[in-house]
Amino acid sequence: MAGAAEPVPWPPQIDRYLEHLRVERRLAEASLRAYRDAFARLHAAMTADGLALAGVQPHHARRWMARLHAQGLGPRSLAQMLxxxxxxxxxxxxxxxxxxxxxxxxxxxxxxxxxPKALAVEQAVALAEHRAEDARDARLEARDRCIVELLYGGGLRVSELTGLDVTASGSARGWIDAAAAEAQVLGKGSKRRGVPVGRAALEALQAWLAVRGELARPGEPALFVGPRGARLSPSQLRAMLAARARAAGLPTHVHPHMLRHSFASHLLQSSGDLRAVQELLGHASITTTQVYTRLDFQHLAKAYDAAHPRAKRR
Incomplete structure (x- = not known):
């Protein structure tokens, strides 16, 4: 056809580069396939414009990226391609x-x-107050309720909770001062912060401490221990929480960070104090905390849609 661009042959340099990736950089076959797909897109774009590799200019690459984005290629795929x-x-x-x-x-x-996904208030309360109906170890039941109360009531990270020790004496991680109703936790960047501990969490803590000695190994400093008496691991905590949520009838998979999100969004809905939520979460920047204002707006939007006579579209 007159005026049509000459087809551009597959550049041998691309095959040489792929061989370099395979032999010298030892990329896995899956990674090599991803590279081949990216270069196939490059070759198709070059062919459409009648260009060889040496002729590609920044404005060409920018136009090709914009075209692929318009065709539905997502940001992550575009980043990998580039x-x-x-x-x-x-x-x-x-x-x-x-x-x-x-x-x-x-x-x-x-x-x-x-x-971030957050539970509804009634779901979080149901998770904390759930009681197993089977003959499960009552000591572990006390431990699990205390864990949920601290995750939801204090917004703790997994590492902060599993790092808690029974006493402050000699602890380099964290502990709970029941008299002051405060947890001292070691957060990201080894920054220590104080977190208020509510009445429900303190009551659950007292119940757990009453039976902890029956499970913990002698001399074990960890506040929370697993069935073998050693410090509870993050993976054990995640598995426990997911199982507890299923048993409580929650319709979604629950992980520890979801309780931290729930803590933040519920507190913000009630108080509107973004700076206080930032301090309680231990965020270095207020911009990290601002994501919860979007969650709060979603809550308000749902309430508007459900209640206002002009909210629903016809």
């Missing part, structure tokens, strides 16, 4: 086959950050 292209042109530059890297400085659009 990384593969960037590596190819960098290697070609070292080989003396191109004068510039047309992908340098080109970034994929940012992916939208999903909102």
């Amino acid at each position: 990384s593969a292209w960037r590596g190819l042109f960098r290697w070609l530059g070292h080989e003396g086959e191109v004068a510039l890297n047309p992908v340098d400085g080109l970034r994929a659009p940012k992916a939208a950050k999903p909102l």
Whole structure:
């Protein structure tokens, strides 16, 4: 057809680069397939514009990325594709086959950050107050309720909770001062902070401490221990919480961080004090905490949709 671009043959340089990735960088076959797919897109774009590798300019790469994005390629896939292209042109530059890297400085659009999932208030309370109907070890039942009360009542991270010791004496991790109704936890960056401990959590703690000695190994400093008496691991905690949520009839998979999200969003809904929530969560930046304002707005939007006569679209 007159005016049609000449087809661009598959560049042998791409095959040489793939061989370099396979032999010298020892990439797995799955990774090599991803690279091949990225280069297939590059070759298709070059063919459409009648360009060879040495002729690709930054404005070409920018237009191709925008076209692929418009065709439905997501930000994460675009970022992986651009990384593969960037590596190819960098290697070609070292080989003396191109004068510039047309992908340098080109970034994929940012992916939208999903909102953290939070339980409804009644779901969180049901999880904390659940009582197993079978003949399960009552000592573990006391431990598990205390864990849920601290995760939801204090917004603790998994590592902060599993790092708690029984007493402050000699503890480099964290402990609970029941008299002051406060937990001292070691957060990210080894930063220590105080977290208020509510009445329900203190009552659950007292019940757990009354039976903890029957499970813990002699001399074990950890506040929470597993069936073998050693410090409870994060994986054990996650498995316990997921099983407890199923037994309580919750319709979603529950993980420890979901209780931290629930703590933050419920507190913000009630108080509106974003700075206080930031301090309680131990966030270094207020921008990290601001995600919970979006959760709060979702809560308000649902209430509006359910209650206002003009809310529902016809």
